[in-house]
Every structure is written in C-alpha cells, then in structure tokens.
Amino acid sequence: MADNYLERKMEEYRSGKGVTYRHRTTPTGARPGTLNVKFPSRRVLVTGGANGIGRAIVKAFCDAGCRVAFCDIDSKAGAATAQATGAQFHPVDVRDAAALERCMDRLLEAWGDIDVIVNNVGVSAFKPLEESSLEEWDDIMSINVRPVYITSRKLAIHRRNMGGESHYGRIINMASTRQSMSEAGTEAYSASKGAVDSLTHALMMSLAPLGITVNSVSPGWIET
Template sequence: MADNYLERKMEEYRSGKSTGYRTRLTPSGDRPGQLSVKFPPRRVFVTGGASGIGKAIVKAFCDAGCRVAFCDIDAKAGRAAAQALGAQFHPVDVADVAALEACVNRVIGSWGDIDVLVNNVGVSVFKPIDEMTVEEFDRVQHVNLRPVFVTSRSLALHRKAMGEPHYGRIINISSTRYLMSERGTEAYTASKGAVSSLTHALMMSMAPYGVTVNSISPGWICCDGYDSLTDADHNQHPSGRVGRPEDIARMCLFLSLPDNDFINGENIVIDGGMTRKMIYV
C-alpha cells in the first residue's frame, strides 16, 4: 500500500493535480519566518525630533500607529518632518526650562497623558579644554542633561495627580562616550555620563507611577551621507557596518512593548560591538 500511495502521489505531481505543500503555522498562528507584535497605540513625546536619530524615532512610532509629538529648536526642519511623518511639532529651545515645561504640559493637556517619553535632544561641542569656555560647557549640559530631568519631572507630577499607576516608558538617549573618550570631549562626555546615571535614579523615582526608565547609548550612527562612508569605516565594526538612526529607533520600539516592563534602569549600548573590541596601536 505504501508503494501504491507514493506512486499515486507522484502521478498527481506529474499531472499537476497535486495540492502542493501547505505551510504549517506556528502556535501563534503566524507563518514560519513571520513575527506578529502587538503594539497598542501610544501617546509619544520626543525631544529633538526634527532630524537624525530623533526623526527616525518619530517615524518609527508614527509607523507603529502612535500619536507622536516632538519638539525641536529648528522650526523649519521640524515643520517639514511633522508634515512628512504625520506628527505634531512644537518649536522649543529645550535649554529654556519654562518653555520646555509648557510644551510637555501642553501635550499632556491635549492627550490626557504621555505614555512614552523619549529624551533624545543633544548637541556636541568638541574643543580643546584650554579653548572651551565655561559658558559653552554649561550650554551642553543645559541641552543634553537638564531636559531629561525637566520632562521626567513634568510627567511625574502629572502621574502623581492621576493616582493609579499605569503603563509608561521613559527612554533617554545617552552615548558610548559615557564610558570612553577622546581629547576635547569634556562637555559632551560629562552630559552623557550624567544621563546614564540619571537614568537609574529616575527608574527608582518613577516606579510608583508604573513608568520604566532606560537609556540607549549609540555608537557611531551616521545620520547623513551613509553612501560616502568607506570600507574601513564599516569594517572596523565587528558587525561590519556603521550604524543607522533606525538601529536606535527599533530599540525604542522594543523597550516600549507592553511586555518589556522587566527591562528597567538599564543602559543599552548599540554600537556594532565597538566598545567590546580590544584595540592596541
């Protein structure tokens, strides 16, 4: 019988009458090689979302069906990004505490809450220490560091008034320079080191409100002119390439998934392996 069965099936195949292979579904109902992720619509606020990594983060959450608002000092780029991505833009200099607080409170007032807060905004001033002024050093802290506290504090005050804790995420964008340096990077490195430390302090303070707090430390992320990079640029990375803004945006989405509330107070390095690479000259 077995031989007859196989002969019959072979004849069906040759005559084109075979029903063919039927794809087996996974227990979740997906086809092999597919992964369905449930991402409920969230209310997302991003600082510094007009360009670079921030714009990629805004796009990723918009593509996921979220309501997204972002602020930036560059009004022209901000308006263009908002129109292209379907987000809400607020022109703000984050170094202006009152303006930033007003922006966050305006978004909360309009939406009722902020589910995901991404503190992305940052500037860099790389100068020899004997040429760097105190004012320049302070400006970097006022843009890179202080807004993390200001936005988180505003959200904490709102959540406290709401009472019952519920889903929330704060994601701070730090840098691999928080643990490695070159000459003339004091202002930027200090700000990012403080962001990484502030992250685990905020984690403890935001826990009663149901909000997890994590930071992401990007390595070399090329935001413009990727095609002009050399083979040497890419090959020095164990991953074989320089990073893209989307690499950081995907981690923001991952941390925001409802089930990922056990990742808390962490700093996640995304650098293609560079900070783990032993280098001697």
C-alpha cells in the first residue's frame, strides 16, 4: 500500500519549506552524481522526446556523441529541442501506428539500423474513477503501451531481415513507480505502466536471440 511520502516531500520542496542543501563538487569540479559519458556513436530513437524526461534523454545521448532522432506530437517543443541538442525531430502522433512505423522506416533507410530505442512517450489523466471514460482508458493505452510493442516489433522484423545475426541492440521502456505504488484516480495510467513492465519481460525473452537487451525504468517524482 503506497503512502504519500514522496508527494509530501515534493510539495515541501516546491513551497520552499524543505531543507536547502549546498551543492558540493567533486575534485573535477562537477556536481556529485554528474556523469560524463562517451561511447561509440550509437543510432538512437527516443519517443516523446520534446519535453521533460524525454528531452533530457535526447540531450544526454547527444552529449554522449550519438546520432539521435526523436518523435513527438508537440511540434513547437520538438523544434526547440532539436535546435538545442542537434537531434533530428520527427513530428509523429504515436497513436497512429502507421505514422510511427514510417518514422522508423525513414531512420532505417538513412542509418541502416537503429541501435537504441527509448520508449519514453506517455501521458496521464488522473481523475476519480467514476468520472473517467472508456475512451480515455483506450487513449492512454494507445499512447503508453502500444508504441512499445510497435517499435520493438519493427526493430525485430528489421533484424530478422538482416539475417537474424546478433547485433548490438538496446530497448529501454519507461514504466513508473505507479505500476506497484498506485493511488486513487490513476487506474488507466497505473495499468498502462504495469503493462509496459510486463511487456518488457516478454520482449526480453523474444529479442535475446537477436542480441537485443530490453529493460524498463520506473521513475518516481523527478525533475530533469
């Protein structure tokens, strides 16, 4: 059973009542917890990359020297993120399966392959159960869950067409602590994130022979 500890701490922080800490630095001058990562120029696709966690993921991969593309329905924020990071922006409503697949087709044609997929896109609509609708349930599922299946399936088909040999591959799916620490009025969102976590496990088993590892991350309250 979940309590509201994190929510209370966030409210204290936002109201200025929380403890103020002085940021310390390491001998290199960086803040503790700061990572400076460089690795081979991977080809990365991020869904829902225009804002929030998605934007931070896009920036982190760009900073690490990767070729990054992201899709989002927010054209204005997407253009701003692309300009700030150097990543490619593809305007896509992920509820449109064909549009999401076309986006991947363009990248596969241009890049030859996709090394990393971050299924980040997600929405929430917290409201009392009796005020929610089936249409809202379906909409949240079509945004939070279906794209994970679509992008993973598309990459699997592409890798099979390459001959099924083991190549570098990573899929990271954004779940949530709400999958197991829920609260009233979050039925659709919590169910969708639980589905993402379960789907991650199934994909892990299915894609292992292709050399693709699949993991999920469950953020709590977070400020990027």
